[in-house]
Amino acid sequence: MLKPAISVLWLEAGSGSAPAGSGEQFCFRCGKFAPVVNAICTDCIGRWKEEYVGENVPGHERKVTRTYWISYPEHAPREDDPHYRDFEEYRRRTKDTAQCARGLDRGDFSECSLDKPLELHHAHIEFSLANAVDLSWLEKAYPGVSDPDQVGAWVESADNLLWLCERCHRSAEGVHNASASDWEAEKFVRNLIREAP
Numbered sequence: 001m002l003k004p005a006i007s008v009l010w011l012e013a014g015s016g017s018a019p020a021g022s023g024e025q026f027c028f029r030c031g032k033f034a035p036v037v038n039a040i041c042t043d044c045i046g047r048w049k050e051e052y053v054g055e056n057v058p059g060h061e062r063k064v065t066r067t068y069w070i071s072y073p074e075h076a077p078r079e080d081d082p083h084y085r086d087f088e089e090y091r092r093r094t095k096d097t098a099q100c101a102r103g104l105d106r107g108d109f110s111e112c113s114l115d116k117p118l119e120l121h122h123a124h125i126e127f128s129l130a131n132a133v134d135l136s137w138l139e140k141a142y143p144g145v146s147d148p149d150q151v152g153a154w155v156e157s158a159d160n161l162l163w164l165c166e167r168c169h170r171s172a173e174g175v176h177n178a179s180a181s182d183w184e185a186e187k188f189v190r191n192l193i194r195e196a197p
Contacts, residue, residue, distance in 0.1 A: 063196050066179065073132040081127060087156040091120055098163040105187055113167035121169050121176075122155065123162040130155045172196070 024033040027041035034041035078084055098118050103109035124141075125133060130151050138154075139146035145154045154160060170176050173193035175183055186192045 072128050075128050075131050078127055081152060083152040083156040086153060087120070090158060090161055094163070100165040100168055101162045102164060102168040102187070111167065111190065112165040114165060116166045118163045118165055119169045121162045121164045122160055124160050125155050127155055
């Protein structure tokens with residue numbers, strides 16, 4: 001029989017910090033500052049192993065927060081991009097028959113938000129990043145796109161555009177918010193991600 005799961009404490013901003021240079025971090029299980037592995041201190045890991053040795057890990061949720069900076073290169077406003085018309089033309093040509101790509105992958109649209117219009121997602125490179133593309137890396141993945149004058153057109157082409165429902169595009173579980181590993185796993189795991197309060 002499984003033992004009850006230990007409550008997880010969340011560090012509120014400004015509630016304390018480890019001594020400078022100590023190498024200690026906040027333990028999300030017991031709430032103290034100590035040497036940690038995957039956000040859990042070594043004491044808690046030892047206690048947890050003793051409590052659950054030989055048993056399955058109970059189902060649980062974990063709040064995930066990621067904070068990082070993205071370095072956008074200088075770029076013109078999107079409306080001034082000469083290839084924006086290609087994006088709009090692709091939208092016009094395909095919107096009437098478009099389906100959410102995630103639902104198509106699954107063969108099941110039950111977790112798609114089909115009550116709202118579908119949205120076009122830049123699957124590989126957003127318009128705002130086109131000026132920083134390493135052309136040798138792009139050429140390796142997409143042969144024939146190593147000319148700097150072609151990148152803008154490619155960014156707005158079918159090779160880089162994907163129809164998604166709002167939920168799969170911009171919600172907590174959408175491609176713009178979930179980590180790449182969670183987004184991939186969500187193809188096969190129902191209700192993997194939900195909005196945190």
